[in-house]
Amino acid sequence: MLSLAEENYLKAIYHLSEDGTKDVLTNALADSMQTKAASVTDMIKKLSSKKFISYKKYYGVNVTAKGKSQALQVIRKHRLWETFLVQKLDFTWDEVHEVAEQLEHIKSPRLIEKLDEFLGYPATDPHGDPIPDGNGKIKTKPHLPLDQLSEGYRGIIVAVKDSDSDLLKYLDRIGAIPGKKIQLISKEAYDNSMEVILDNHKIFISKEVSKNILVTE
Amino acid sequence: MLSLAEENYLKAIYHLSEDGTKDVLTNALADSMQTKAASVTDMIKKLSSKKFISYKKYYGVNVTAKGKSQALQVIRKHRLWETFLVQKLDFTWDEVHEVAEQLEHIKSPRLIEKLDEFLGYPATDPHGDPIPDGNGKIKTKPHLPLDQLSEGYRGIIVAVKDSDSDLLKYLDRIGAIPGKKIQLISKEAYDNSMEVILDNHKIFISKEVSKNILVTE
DNA sequence: ATATTTTTTTAGACAAGCCTAAATTTCTAC
DNA sequence: GTAGAAATTTAGGCTTGTCTAAAAAAATAT
Numbered sequence: 012m013l014s015l016a017e018e019n020y021l022k023a024i025y026h027l028s029e030d031g032t033k034d035v036l037t038n039a040l041a042d043s044m045q046t047k048a049a050s051v052t053d054m055i056k057k058l059s060s061k062k063f064i065s066y067k068k069y070y071g072v073n074v075t076a077k078g079k080s081q082a083l084q085v086i087r088k089h090r091l092w093e094t095f096l097v098q099k100l101d102f103t104w105d106e107v108h109e110v111a112e113q114l115e116h117i118k119s120p121r122l123i124e125k126l127d128e129f130l131g132y133p134a135t136d137p138h139g140d141p142i143p144d145g146n147g148k149i150k151t152k153p154h155l156p157l158d159q160l161s162e163g164y165r166g167i168i169v170a171v172k173d174s175d176s177d178l179l180k181y182l183d184r185i186g187a188i189p190g191k192k193i194q195l196i197s198k199e200a201y202d203n204s205m206e207v208i209l210d211n212h213k214i215f216i217s218k219e220v221s222k223n224i225l226v227t228e
Numbered sequence: 229m230l231s232l233a234e235e236n237y238l239k240a241i242y243h244l245s246e247d248g249t250k251d252v253l254t255n256a257l258a259d260s261m262q263t264k265a266a267s268v269t270d271m272i273k274k275l276s277s278k279k280f281i282s283y284k285k286y287y288g289v290n291v292t293a294k295g296k297s298q299a300l301q302v303i304r305k306h307r308l309w310e311t312f313l314v315q316k317l318d319f320t321w322d323e324v325h326e327v328a329e330q331l332e333h334i335k336s337p338r339l340i341e342k343l344d345e346f347l348g349y350p351a352t353d354p355h356g357d358p359i360p361d362g363n364g365k366i367k368t369k370p371h372l373p374l375d376q377l378s379e380g381y382r383g384i385i386v387a388v389k390d391s392d393s394d395l396l397k398y399l400d401r402i403g404a405i406p407g408k409k410i411q412l413i414s415k416e417a418y419d420n421s422m423e424v425i426l427d428n429h430k431i432f433i434s435k436e437v438s439k440n441i442l443v444t445e
Numbered sequence: 446a447t448a449t450t451t452t453t454t455t456a457g458a459c460a461a462g463c464c465t466a467a468a469t470t471t472c473t474a475c
Numbered sequence: 476g477t478a479g480a481a482a483t484t485t486a487g488g489c490t491t492g493t494c495t496a497a498a499a500a501a502a503t504a505t
Contacts, residue, residue, distance in 0.1 A: 038483080069484080110336045110338075114331075121323070122313075126317065231491075255451095265453065266493085
């Protein structure tokens with residue numbers, strides 16, 4: 012049975028390694044976990060001895076198949092709880108992250124099965140991120156950050172980065188919500204800010220914001 | 229902010245002290261927490277220094293007003309989650325205790341407010357135990373364990389003791405559920421077993437079982 | 446009233462997870 | 476290729492919550 016700290020490290024390693032190709036470096040993990048490099052070294056030794064990650068001294072870590080499956084279980088729980096909070100308890104999508112960080116560690120396979128059923132087996136969480144199924148399968152839709160597209164692009168918002176509460180409040184206010192149509196009218200060469208159409212409204216957004224909006228190809 | 233262990237000790241002390249009159253002894257607490265007396269002594273020193281309990285060496289502990297209020301917040305969360313699990317996720321009442329033991333430690337006042345609203349502000353949990361309100365007020369209905377009553381008694385089941393999963397399965401099977409009418413037909417002097425009417429059915433129950441059924445006076 | 450038993454506390458140790466400071470390894474510049 | 480910088484690991488220590496064994500206090504029995 013994984014401890015709370017072990018689950019959090021594993022999840023962070025999984026997220027930082029993205030598709031599992033890159034090595035996750037000690038300092039990157041320390042940053043992400045808001046802790047010190049020395050603490051990270053301790054923990055990766057432990058996770059490595061338990062075969063959740065593979066570790067080459069000084070060169071970083073990677074999740075093993077076993078570790079990935081565990082990480083996906085935690086992510087599944089996190090995203091199901093976020094969906095519950097928004098759909099059933101009327102939380103706004105910028106309020107759910109912290110609570111879900113706690114709820115994701117509740118140990119009860121039955122609870123998660125029942126919750127999934129209660130929510131109608133949702134495919135994605137409120138931010139558009141896919142919810143892994145009970146076997147750890149995850150269906151990722153192809154998507155790109157909006158800042159990498161050029162004038163004339165038309166598509167649909169697939170997801171938004173859910174890291175920052177202020178960003179989420181802003182995105183909600185301008186209607187940048189997964190499922191919505193979006194059109195890129197013009198892009199300023201100088202700062203890569205852009206004008207887009209959302210809900211039949213023209214609005215300007217900065218490059219910083221556009222990086223956090225993920226759209227269909 | 230109380231740690232998980234501190235919350236669990238405080239809750240156990242509150243439950244063992246019943247109405248707050250009795251002193252809770254170190255060994256009783258060690259039994260209830262499934263730990264050793266020495267560990268209990270350590271923890272009660274900590275809780276005492278934080279003013280959640282009053283402690284007289286060798287004579288046991290009692291919750292302070294501050295401690296009682298904290299304990300009731302945890303109990304409120306526990307009972308709201310149990311209600312959620314049964315009402316919304318179709319758990320049976322013998323399955324909810326362990327999961328609620330975990331969920332009761334989630335820290336989010338907003339979550340509990342929203343959950344309470346979602347459940348329609350329930351007065352009791354599935355076992356009939358009253359749910360404290362947001363201010364820690366708890367409305368206890370007067371009740372007695374069935375084994376203390378005599379032939380001819382008629383009343384209503386107020387609550388059942390929720391400690392044991394097998395007991396709960398049995399009570400469910402015979403229909404001994406809070407709200408149901410119950411009649412005491414006869415009581416055997418030798419072993420205090422009794423015959424009762426529940427749902428128009430006559431059944432025999434042992435003293436052990438009758439102690440766990442709480443009824444109106 | 447004192448001896449024995451029971452209960453509780455103290456003392457000292459351990460694991461998990463974190464820290465700082467120092468040592469080591471790798472990377473980067475020339 | 477080597478010196479200095481940057482990243483990582485090691486060493487040793489701290490806190491929380493647990494334990495066992497020993498000491499101390501309280502309860503009980505005669």
